[in-house]
Amino acid sequence: MLVVGGGTTGAGVAVDAAARGLRVALIEAADFGAGASSRSSRLAHGGLRYLEQGAIRLVRESSRERAWLLAHAAHLVxxxxxxxxxxxxxxxxxxxxxxxxxxxxxxxxxxxxxxxxxxxxxxxxxxxxxxxxxxxxxxxxxxxxVDDARLTYELVRAARAFGAVVLSYASLDGLTGETGRWTAAVRDVPTGAVQEVGARVVLNATGAWVDRVRRLRDPDAPSRLRxxxxxxxxxxxxxxxxxxxxxxxxxxxxxxxxxxxxxxxxxxxxxxxxxxxxxxxxxxxxxxxxxxxxxxxxxxxxxxxxxxxxxxxxxxxxxxxARSDTRHPSAIPREHDVWADPSGLLSIAGGKLTTYRRMAADAVDVAARQLARLGRAVGASPTANLPLPGHPPAGWDALCRAVEAAAQALGLGPAAGEHLARRYGTGAFGLLQRVAARPDLAAPLVAGRPDLGVEAEHALLEEDVLTLDDLFARRLHLLVETADGAVAAAAAWAPRLAALWGGTPATARAAYQVAVARTRPLRPSFNTD
Incomplete structure (x- = not known):
């Protein structure tokens, strides 16, 4: 199964499919969660306002999934x-x-x-x-x-733990075939190299790009999105x-x-x-x-x-x-849908961040029916009982106390411990081990913010970071959580990034300035120079 799109929904699909025993590859054209999955309201909510629309089923489902997130990703939610x-x-x-x-x-x-x-x-x-x-x-x-970008990345980690191949900066440039014999042309964005990937089922989970991906196979495919x-x-x-x-x-x-x-x-x-x-x-x-x-x-x-x-x-x-009427966007129902085009290409759209797991299960159920017609039996979704990486089995309070104590033993304050526990869950202990080996990594990246140097080091080495935008916008949130976009911290880490992935620090800094300007174009006192 080839999953196209590495946002929350696509990553959730990869987890569900891989956990059912399927061979799964996921490709994302940019960084994981670079689209709407890192630009939400950061809420795991039932959707109080949808009651006005009479969307009882959606609110009930969202409330159920909110409860699931609290019980299986207590560090993030x-x-x-x-x-x-x-x-x-x-x-x-x-x-x-x-x-x-x-x-x-x-x-x-x-x-x-x-x-x-x-x-x-x-x-x-x-x-x-x-x-x-x-x-x-x-x-x-x-x-x-909920930390939306971190949730997406934890799903990437979970998919890999179940055996999925998950790649960022891998763009789908072409798609031919039909159900049972797909061929995808996948381009490695940094190098431009193109490789063909075969799959029996292809699931398009590219969010706002869904219609564009559909038209790679059928240029005349009618729009399904608004x-x-x-x-x-x-x-x-x-x-x-x-x-x-x-x-x-x-x-x-x-x-x-x-x-x-x-x-x-x-x-x-x-x-x-x-x-x-x-x-x-x-x-x-x-x-x-x-x-x-x-x-x-x-x-x-x-x-x-x-x-x-x-x-x-x-x-x-x-x-x-898209609906047949022309109602205001706020009145459009947030339910999701999974459908197959005539070629058999599957797509999923609609929905909410909170309901990503239910959306993923529904998408893989449809894929399973396609595979069943090809002679491949697929079981039911097991994700209801699968905690996300970093989830504290003994509960949030116990984890937070333990991480705070470990942080204080290294000379860090309790606020630093709570911050690390909240972002990384049980993985916080691994970061503290890095601090023990290199005390210089205990320094904050930006004065007055809780993010530490060890987080940047960990992200560069372990979390698929290829650009400063990946690091400071999504693994950390300093791009939008500082007055200047953390440009000094980004400049300080640019040489480390360049040493790992090639290029020059100046090129990395210039690309990051574009990201900074994009988040501040209407602030008259701001200057990116």
Whole structure:
């Protein structure tokens, strides 16, 4: 089985198929998770807003998968309390929201904190930065937060552990044949060398690129996608002033937005705009930026936030399924679909980050039916009982205490230990062993941030890093979690990267400057020189 696409869905498909005993190869044209899988809202959530669309089945499935993630990737996924305030004039009233939260609680599939309703006086104590005028009350409920890029890479590791061949920077340049006898032309992006790969089944899991890949086999294949773009803005948390995650309604169009905490930052999103162009060209637009900025200033008016206060932004393209109607993108259902073109090429699109495992199982089920017609029996998905690499078998609290103790024994603070445990799970002990051998790697990469030099060393040696963008955008998140994109740290590590993969430090730095500029094109005070 050949899987095309190394985002969360494609990597999840590779895990599922390999765990069922299939011979699997996965190819990704860029870095793992370089598309929407590293540009999400970083939520593992049931999807409260989808209840308005009557998508009960989707919310139930998402809630079930949220519970699965918490139980099988406890280092990457953590429960997160949300405040959902309402003001006079909002399109949703307290009664409707409380009913929705009650139903949301009922759809949770594990012991889960129930929502509470807070009066304005209680809200003032919990979140004093919120606009007090016209405040009617707020629901306090729970969802979960996830490191999307790290989740994707842990799936890559899991697929390899089950025997899959998983390659980044391997582009599908041509596809011929049909079910049972496919031939794929795969190009090694760094060298340009092309190799033919044979497969009995091909699964296209390229997200917003799904239609483009389909047309490699059938140039006249009709479009199945309606791609939409989503923007997030990143601010220092102390400039915003929020203490917890907040879901809120945009004051102009009533769309649900989020202001979310992350390691001393607050990021706000997201927009939902049609994007018919190249997904790789998704850029930050002035209109979307101002849309989010206006909403955030209405939420926390005393902050007086301006464009210059935003450290960075990211924009990703969702592979939504096209519908016959022309409804607003936000109203398009987030269900997924797996289908076969006349040639037998399988594709999967739609869905949500939270439901990647269910999507992967459904995709491999369809592939299994194709293989059954070719005489190859395939069993059921085993992933319901398979924890992800790094998952702490004794639970998050026990792991965190152990890693903190090991970090303190090396002279690192407890915050460093918790950071390593959260990102690497049980793998944190391996990084601490590197620090014991080389104490210089205990230094932070950027002052004031928790990321350590040992993480860059580990990523360069062990985690398929070929560019500084791979390192600082996805293995770490410093590209969008620092005011300047961590350009000094990137410059310091450029010689090490060049020594491993060829090229020159100057070339690596120049390519990284492009990535930095892409996340800050509308910040007038920023200069990439």
């Amino acid at each position: 953590r429960p997160l309390p949300f405040l959902f305030p309402l003001w006079q004039g909002d399109r949703v009233g307290p009664g409707r929201l409380r009913t929705g939260l009650w139903l949301y609680d009922r759809l949770a599939t594990r012991p889960w904190p129930r929502h509470r309703w807070l009066r304005p006086t209680a809200i003032a104590g919990a979140e004093p930065a919120l606009r007090p005028v016209g405040l009617r009350g707020a629901g306090l409920y729970w969802d979960a937060q 791609p939409t773009r989503g923007l997030h803005l990143v601010f220092p948390a102390d400039r915003v002033g929020l203490r917890t995650a907040v879901a809120f309604l945009h004051p102009v169009d009533g769309r649900v937005l989020f202001a979310l905490p992350w390691d001393g930052l607050t990021y706000v999103g997201t927009t939902d705009v049609d994007h018919p162009d190249d997904p790789a060209a998704a850029a930050v637009t002035e209109e979307e930026r101002d849309y989010l900025l206006a909403a955030l200033n209405a939420l926390v008016p005393r902050a007086h936030l301006a464009v210059r206060d935003a450290w960075a932004a990211w924009s990703g393209v969702r592979p939504l399924l």
